Ligand code: GCO
Ligand code: MN
């Protein structure tokens with residue numbers, strides 16, 4: 001019946017369903033919704049959790065007394081609704097102070113302020129029970145390279161992440177940090193633009209085990225890359241800490257479409273990958289309703305994201321149990337126990353034996369792997385005629 005339940009671990013950001021429909025050319029088309037209202041509505045719809053930037057909840061210039069009051073009300077809404085806050089993050093992009101970057105800003109005063117702001121935001125997240133802390137470096141980038149900041153920026157970035165990881169440990173917060181790569185928008189070029197770049201950077205940090213990825217469907221897709229492959233690489237590295245689900249037309253501006261709205265087949269393979277690999281983390285929808293919509297459209301959007309995920313999860317189950325599809329996959333993945341024994345691990349003996357083998361290259365090349373049939377069956381399964 002595709003009814004979302006907390007056990008499905010669906011989460012939304014306050015900024016997602018709370019999006020007021022502003023774009024670079026037009027004013028907001030919707031009224032702001034209060035954080036408490038969003039919490040109750042999401043719980044009603046069957047979501048598991050809500051995520052936030054510090055300033056989604058606490059205005060950047062709030063006094064201590066204001067902060068405490070807002071926090072009290074928000075915690076009450078969480079208690080009453082049963083919603084949890086699995087992930088928290090920092091807004092290091094909206095305020096003009098971050099116009100040329102936060103952790104990577106060429107100005108040491110702004111870099112220090114960004115670290116200070118993040119420590120406060122980490123305190124807030126910890127108070128709400130968050131265990132995953134996301135770093136989306138939206139302003140960490142450039143439009144022009146005349147400032148020659150790139151190499152320095154990477155060093156500053158590393159310094160900030162190392163500092164904040166130590167802070168988390170010293171405070172006993174136990175955060176796992178998830179880097180969220182994006183190729184561009186709002187900067188012309190953002191540093192660490194794709195999943196592979198972030199994985200490479202993590203290896204240079206002091207405590208790489210604390211850092212992983214928060215890949216987003218729209219972000220690799222904007223760059224014309226295969227998001228399912230990117231997620232597979234994160235899983236392979238043991239680094240899929242969180243995931244941002246949405247949709248996007250390739251090569252366009254950042255659209256944040258409802259999950260499955262555009263690339264249904266890729267969404268299917270993504271859900272199948274997440275489910276088959278045993279990913280245990282939240283399924284976070286980082287998207288928003290079309291700017292055309294009113295509040296009713298916002299909740300249709302939220303329902304739609306979760307429903308599509310559950311339908312695709314059921315399709316993945318069907319795919320795994322479809323005898324013909326599974327037989328085709330089995331035939332596609334040709335096994336050879338004897339040769340695999342030789343190639344599994346290098347030894348002088350294995351190398352000698354392999355060098356002495358004769359292969360019938362012509363025959364190996366001749367065989368078609370049967371992917372046309374397999375893919376057509378997948379399409380038919382998705383279209384509901386299987
Ligand atoms: C975007 C990003 C953001 C981040 C968010 C949490 O394209 O704007 O995806 O929505 O995910 O700031 O880090
Ligand atoms: Mn995004």
Ligand code: MN
Pocket residue numbers: 254255256
């Ligand atoms: Mn976005």
Ligand code: MN
Pocket residue numbers: 136180216244286
């Ligand atoms: Mn995101």
